[in-house]
Amino acid sequence: MGLEITLSYNGDMEEKLRRLPSVDRLLGESEIQELTSVHGLSRDLVVELVRESLDFYRSEIKKGRDLPATGEIAARITGRAAGLVIPSLKRVINATGVVLHTNLGRAPLSEEAISVMVNVSQGYNNLEFDLESGERGSRHTHLEPLLCRLTGAEAALVVNNNAAAVLLGLSAFAKRKEVIVSRGQAVEIGGGFRIPEVMKQSGAKLVEVGTTNCTYIRDYEAAITPRTVALLRVHSSNFKVVGFTHMVTLEEMVALGKQYNLLVLDDLGSGCPLDTTRFGLGAEPLIQDSVKLGADLVFFSGDKLLGGPQAGIIVGKKALIDKLKKHPLVRAMRIDKTRIAALGVTLLHHLKGEATVKIPVWQMISMPLEVIERRARYWAESLAGMARVIEGESLIGGGSLPGSSLATRLVAIGDPQKPAQTQRLARILRSQNPPVIGRISENILLLDPRTVSEVDDEILIRAVQQALRQAVKESQG
Numbered sequence: 001m002g003l004e005i006t007l008s009y010n011g012d013m014e015e016k017l018r019r020l021p022s023v024d025r026l027l028g029e030s031e032i033q034e035l036t037s038v039h040g041l042s043r044d045l046v047v048e049l050v051r052e053s054l055d056f057y058r059s060e061i062k063k064g065r066d067l068p069a070t071g072e073i074a075a076r077i078t079g080r081a082a083g084l085v086i087p088s089l090k091r092v093i094n095a096t097g098v099v100l101h102t103n104l105g106r107a108p109l110s111e112e113a114i115s116v117m118v119n120v121s122q123g124y125n126n127l128e129f130d131l132e133s134g135e136r137g138s139r140h141t142h143l144e145p146l147l148c149r150l151t152g153a154e155a156a157l158v159v160n161n162n163a164a165a166v167l168l169g170l171s172a173f174a175k176r177k178e179v180i181v182s183r184g185q186a187v188e189i190g191g192g193f194r195i196p197e198v199m200k201q202s203g204a205k206l207v208e209v210g211t212t213n214c215t216y217i218r219d220y221e222a223a224i225t226p227r228t229v230a231l232l233r234v235h236s237s238n239f240k241v242v243g244f245t246h247m248v249t250l251e252e253m254v255a256l257g258k259q260y261n262l263l264v265l266d267d268l269g270s271g272c273p274l275d276t277t278r279f280g281l282g283a284e285p286l287i288q289d290s291v292k293l294g295a296d297l298v299f300f301s302g303d304k305l306l307g308g309p310q311a312g313i314i315v316g317k318k319a320l321i322d323k324l325k326k327h328p329l330v331r332a333m334r335i336d337k338t339r340i341a342a343l344g345v346t347l348l349h350h351l352k353g354e355a356t357v358k359i360p361v362w363q364m365i366s367m368p369l370e371v372i373e374r375r376a377r378y379w380a381e382s383l384a385g386m387a388r389v390i391e392g393e394s395l396i397g398g399g400s401l402p403g404s405s406l407a408t409r410l411v412a413i414g415d416p417q418k419p420a421q422t423q424r425l426a427r428i429l430r431s432q433n434p435p436v437i438g439r440i441s442e443n444i445l446l447l448d449p450r451t452v453s454e455v456d457d458e459i460l461i462r463a464v465q466q467a468l469r470q471a472v473k474e475s476q477g
């Protein structure tokens with residue numbers, strides 16, 4: 001009896017497998033043909049996609065599912081093809097109000113920075129070629145003069161990102177030696193970048209001193225041994241210790257370093273070149289100040305408050321930078337021509353004092369509240385009764401200015417009593433072209449004009465109108 005049931009079950013399954021359409025039959029479907037005729041995929045690739053989908057349904061049928069309709073199989077194939085031909089990385093509209101959103105690509109670039117990237121990558125360039133002598137040059141020469149002017153440092157070196165920069169600095173100077181860090185600065189800044197782990201990779205031994213909330217210069221001094229080479233300061237980036245706290249100043253560290261002949265390394269994280277208090281923000285340590293106060297090496301990112309492309313920048317004493325340039329890791333961490341070009345233009349914006357006019361990050365930070373209010377009202381009016389303007393705050397993000405925010409106006413959509421509806425609207429907005437990313441607070445969807453380029457206002461409004469219509473339709477059906 002049991003055997004019979006199994007047999008008829010298997011027979012049923014085999015019948016289904018036999019009735020699956022053939023590769024040729026699927027290749028004849030109009031939407032599959034269009035993959036070649038309209039979207040330009042090769043026949044071989046389309047055949048591969050067809051075979052993969054048939055394999056998928058075969059194994060599903062073996063697990064007990066029903067025979068799929070030919071239309072369903074074709075839809076799966078075209079869906080897979082779309083996954084290949086539509087770029088995975090695409091532009092989105094950041095309406096979260098977080099200026100430096102690491103998940104949304106951090107700093108957008110200035111128009112001039114973008115055009116120079118296009119310019120140097122369309123053809124050849126003098127990346128490592130000395131035009132005067134006609135001989136081999138160095139990619140490090142393009143940015144160093146600009147960085148020295150901007151920060152007041154003797155020398156500079158640019159690598160792939162700041163995590164690489166810190167790893168390089170520690171590998172070059174602290175391998176098998178001790179580096180003293182305040183316990184309150186042995187931080188994780190997100191995305192797996194943990195200071196203790198980077199130090200381990202470099203071969204440096206981390207010596208933590210003080211407590212989470214209080215570290216004094218005498219704690220550093222007491223930890224110095226014959227194996228100590230450096231004192232490291234790390235910007236706490238994404239958190240703030242409040243209340244009873246004490247942190248050692250860079251001046252104190254430099255003085256102690258001088259006394260014991262130790263290097264003073266400063267991981268600034270964001271690396272801010274402009275006084276943030278001018279814009280109503282808290283104070284962020286300035287790169288120029290770290291150099292002036294005598295840090296030997298200062299490390300920071302290119303795509304945080306500098307407002308440029310991804311890069312890790314090291315500025316400081318010439319003898320040390322010269323040594324770093326010869327380190328074998330530099331080759332493994334180098335940045336490409338397009339980013340060198342964009343970073344150069346970004347540094348020039350700062351040097352010319354035009355950051356708040358030309359660099360998107362600084363345009364957003366300095367955007368007058370009246371402008372934000374006017375735009376928020378316009379957005380809300382265009383959404384005819386579905387949205388209201390409320391007061392709120394924009395964040396800087398990107399591991400800078402923790403706990404510091406800018407007053408803004410937000411367009412609020414949704415009913416706080418209906419969280420599922422708000423989630424649905426946010427999801428539909430993310431599926432628009434381009435996707436619009438908002439933030440949800442207390443079950444309401446919030447859109448902040450500060451981080452949306454004004455030229456995208458109409459695109460955003462249309463996307464929200466469309467998403468609201470779709471959300472209503474979904475909730476009815």
Ligand SMILES: *Cc1c(COP(=O)(O)O)cnc(C)c1O
Binds near residue numbers: 161166302311
């Ligand atoms: C952001 C940050 C880094 C890492 O910089 P990337 O450019 O993202 O590699 C390192 N240290 C601190 C303190 C940071 O805030």
